Amino acid sequence: AQSVAQPEDQVNVAEGNPLTVKCTYSVSGNPYLFWYVQYPNRGLQFLLKYITGDNLVKGSYGFEAEFNKSQTSFHLKKPSALVSDSALYFCAIIMDTGRRALTFGSGTRLQVQP
Amino acid sequence: DTGVSQNPRHKITKRGQNVTFRCDPISEHNRLYWYRQTLGQGPEFLTYFQNEAQLEKSRLLSDRFSAERPKGSFSTLEIQRTEQGDSAMYLCASSYTSGDSYEQYFGPGTRLTVT
Numbered sequence: 299a300q301s302v303a304q305p306e307d308q309v310n311v312a313e314g315n316p317l318t319v320k321c322t323y324s325v326s327g328n329p330y331l332f333w334y335v336q337y338p339n340r341g342l343q344f345l346l347k348y349i350t351g352d353n354l355v356k357g358s359y360g361f362e363a364e365f366n367k368s369q370t371s372f373h374l375k376k377p378s379a380l381v382s383d384s385a386l387y388f389c390a391i392i393m394d395t396g397r398r399a400l401t402f403g404s405g406t407r408l409q410v411q412p
Numbered sequence: 413d414t415g416v417s418q419n420p421r422h423k424i425t426k427r428g429q430n431v432t433f434r435c436d437p438i439s440e441h442n443r444l445y446w447y448r449q450t451l452g453q454g455p456e457f458l459t460y461f462q463n464e465a466q467l468e469k470s471r472l473l474s475d476r477f478s479a480e481r482p483k484g485s486f487s488t489l490e491i492q493r494t495e496q497g498d499s500a501m502y503l504c505a506s507s508y509t510s511g512d513s514y515e516q517y518f519g520p521g522t523r524l525t526v527t
Contacts, residue, residue, distance in 0.1 A: 330514055341416070341503065341518040342455070349512045388454050397468055398507065398514055399445060402454030 300325045300393045304403035311379045312411050319374040319406045321389030330392035331372040332400065333363055337385045345387075348372060359383070379410045414438075416519035418504050424525045425494055432490045433522045437506030444487050445516060446479060447503040448472065455503050461487060462509070494526045 302323045311317045323329055333345040346357025353365045363374045372389060386407050390400040417436045425431050437444050442463050447455035458477070459469045463484035473479075476494075481487040491498055501523050505516035 332515060334518075339520070341520040342505075344515045344517060347515055349514060390454070392514055397460060398443070398509065398516075399457040399460060399468075400447075400455070400505075400516060401457070404452070404454050 300391070300401070302389050302391045302401055302403045304387075304389055304406045306406050307404075308407045308409060310409045310411065313381050314378050317376050317379045317383070317408065317410070319387050319389075319408060321372045321374065321403060323370050323372065323389075323391050325391060325393055329365075329370075329372075331363075331365065332390040332392075333357065333361070333372075333374050334388045334390060334402075335385050336388065336405075342388065345374070379408075381410050381412050384408055384410045416504055416506055416517055418502075418519035418522050420522060421520060422523045422525075424527065427496060427526055428493055430490065430492045431494060431524065432488055433502055433504075433524075435487045435489070435504030435506075435519060437486070437504070438508075438517055441506035441508045441517075442484070443507045443509055443516075444481055445505045445507070446487070446489055447505065449501040449503055449521070450499075458489075491524075494524075496526045499524055499526045 331348045334342040336342050348355050348365045356362045361376050386405050388405050389403040419434045445460040446458040449455040458473050461481040476492045479489045501521045503521045505518045507516040
C-alpha cells in the first residue's frame with residue numbers, strides 16, 4: 299500500500315538549535331513529496347516540494363528537506379529554529395500524477411522553546 | 413493573487429440540517445480540491461475538479477455530500493442531513509496543472525460542528 303508516515307507526534311527543540319521533522323513514504327514509482335505547515339486558525343501553507351533533481355530542496359522560511367531514495371525518507375530540516383516555527387507540520391505525497399491529490403501524514407507538532 | 417478563500421469560516425448546525433460551504437480558488441488555477449481534516453489527523457482527499465468537471469470522488473464522500481463547480485470558478489460543497497460524524501474542518505485547495513507545479517494552495521478552511 300502507498301502511504302506516508304510521520305513517526306513523531308511532537309518534536310521539541312530549543313531556539314537556535316537545528317531541527318529535523320521526519321517523514322518516510324511508501325509508493326510505487328517515482329514519489330512526489332511535499333511539506334506543509336499549519337498554524338492555528340490558518341490553512342495549510344506550502345513549504346517545499348521534491349519532484350525530481352537535486353536531493354536537497356530548499357523552501358520557504360529557511361526550511362529545507364532531503365530526499366533519500368534508499369531510505370524512502372524526506373526529512374524536513376532547518377539549521378536554526380525560531381520560536382515562530384512552532385506549528386503543525388505535514389508531509390504529503392502524490393501517488394497518482396493524474397489526479398494529483400495529496401495524501402498526508404498524520405502530522406508532527408513542532409515546539410520551539412525560547 | 414488574493415489566495416484561496418472559504419466561507420463561512422465556522423458553521424454550527426443541528427443534526428439533520430443541510431449545510432453548504434463555498435470555496436473561491438486562486439483565479440488562474442484550473443484544479444480545485446476538497447479535503448476533510450479531523451482533529452489530530454492529516455487532511456483526507458474528498459473530491460476534485462478540473463475546470464467545471466468533477467473528475468473523482470473519494471469513497472469517504474457519501475451520497476449525502478455533493479460538490480459543484482459551475483463555470484469552473486468557485487465551488488460549493490453541500491452536506492445533506494448532517495450527522496455528528498461530519499464534524500470536521502473542510503479544506504479547499506487549488507492548483508494549476510502545468511509542468512511540475514504540483515503544489516496546492518489551501519484556504520483557511522470551514523470548521524463544521526454538528527450538535
